[in-house]
Amino acid sequence: MAEPVVEIRGLRKEYAGRKGSHVAVADLDLTVHEGDVHGFLGPNGSGKTTTIRMLLGLASATRGSMVLFGHQVPASLPEVIGRVGAVVESPKFSPNFTGRQNLTLLARSVGVPTQRVDAAIETVGLTGRDRGRYKTYSLGMKQRLAVAATLLKDPRLLILDEPTNGLDPSGIREVREMIRDLGEAGVTVLLSSHILAEVQQVCTSATIIGNGRTLASGTVTELLGGSTSQRLVVPDQAAARAALEAAGLQVTGSDGEALLVESDQPAEVTRVLGEAGIWLTGLAPVRADLESIFLTLTEHDGLGSDS
């Protein structure tokens, strides 16, 4: 397996408030291997952005360990930041400067040759608009400029926090294609998102968090494969539900005509129902998508936190 580029263990962030402390991230674990396009999934307020901000030194951790390229951060952040490009939340630039001026200032602050500004502008398709003031840019252009800023350093790790927020469909597609291209070019990407389809489309692995804790982690195939449901058509749904639950199987829902049972063993489901005298009129495996995995995990976690 490739070397881990990001390794987070037992990360915790507490905010002190008048009514006591508030836990935004609670003992979170996250590993991203070199070359991965890793989805970082969680509902709004689950602690994704806080985790990224701690990783990049913008916020301090209450406790836990964070390693980037084998270096403990934030202590060794100056040694590795040159290999990390990041867009955290919405793009933030000086509104009265042009896009080019904003990029030039950032490039020169770390000694990046200003020729790379031209390359970055061209890569994100802002050529011709780079001399316009940032405040006149559309949201899509602002997002592109933020991506251009991350490319200035020729990063080996790209951290993108909700990069498609506010973009129109064509903008979303362009950003997703860009992420895929970067991944294929060997850049490791950590993509924070609450858009499940986005992660499923572009990521090779993912970590799902809720209430600041890691709920599941692995390759997208592993996450999907480990949670197959069976769709059962039975004459008496109430009796079938009772029999299945008595046998320890979890009924995750009903679509009116059929019951959904979380199990990857149809033979076991058939046996339980047969022993209860309930005869199936239909049985089909339901291949889970990331959305159902996510909803199942987060429902169990009782989410809705405001962290």
Add this chain to the structure above:
Amino acid sequence: MIALLRVELDRLRWRRAVLALLALGVVVPVIIFVGTVLTSQQKSLAELREDYGPSIDDSISECQARPRQWGVDPDGDVAAACTDRISASYGNQRLNLREQREAGSGPAIIAVLAMLMLLLGTTFAGHDWNTGSINNQLLFEPRRQRVWLAKLVAVGLVGGVLALVVLVAHWTGLHIVTSVRDLDQPPQALAAAYKQAVLGAALVAAAGVLGYALTMLLRSTVGTLGVLFASGFLGIVAIAVGFAGSERFMPWSNFMAFVVGRYTYFVTDSCFASDCNPERHVDRSDAVVYFLVILAVVATASLSTFRRRDLP
């Protein structure tokens, strides 16, 4: 660090608000200079008579009759001295570099520049926080103390250089005017003026640094301006309600002590005994300590919180 400083200097010069403040820092002193030159033009007695009527002659006659009451030496050339004195009392004062340095255009220009640079430091730092661009900057240079220091040096450097250039130009200009008008000046008047220019430049730079450091601490332009107005207001209230000696700690007293050398004030509410001298002084050394303590406290708190606190 040098690269970072250059970046911050560019960030400063590309900001329109900063350019406007720098332009004001040139225009206002030019207006003060022109005003000083024009109002110190000598008018003849005939021109004064034309402006003010026969009251001029009445005053001169009164002065010649009772020269002591007008502060004129009765043993000297009373007629000439009285004419000069009365002319001066009608605003017809000769240009005098020492007077300009102690209570004239010199302190006025330094005060204006200090206020403008205080605003410049405030708006420069406030912009980074208001737009959130400080986050982006730290994603490129995560050593926060370096970022903080580079910005501070940029503000101090711009304020100091502007003030030095403006003040030296002002005093050189006034010196040329006195030479053209063939006016005698006290010995070392120009050297003392240039010394004030250097001191003024240091004070102006410090004002910029104070505005910057306070805004980095409070993370808000409005917050900084609020604190400055509130402290000014509290100072006025303290003097108004008669806190004995409160003038010692007022910015204005210390400002004058620093740029002129000494500031004199009077304490009357706690000085009733016959041998009590109500006169008090603030010396330049006192003012240096005063300003250094304020700067050190604000800068330490600013750097410390910038290094430790989470970014918004």
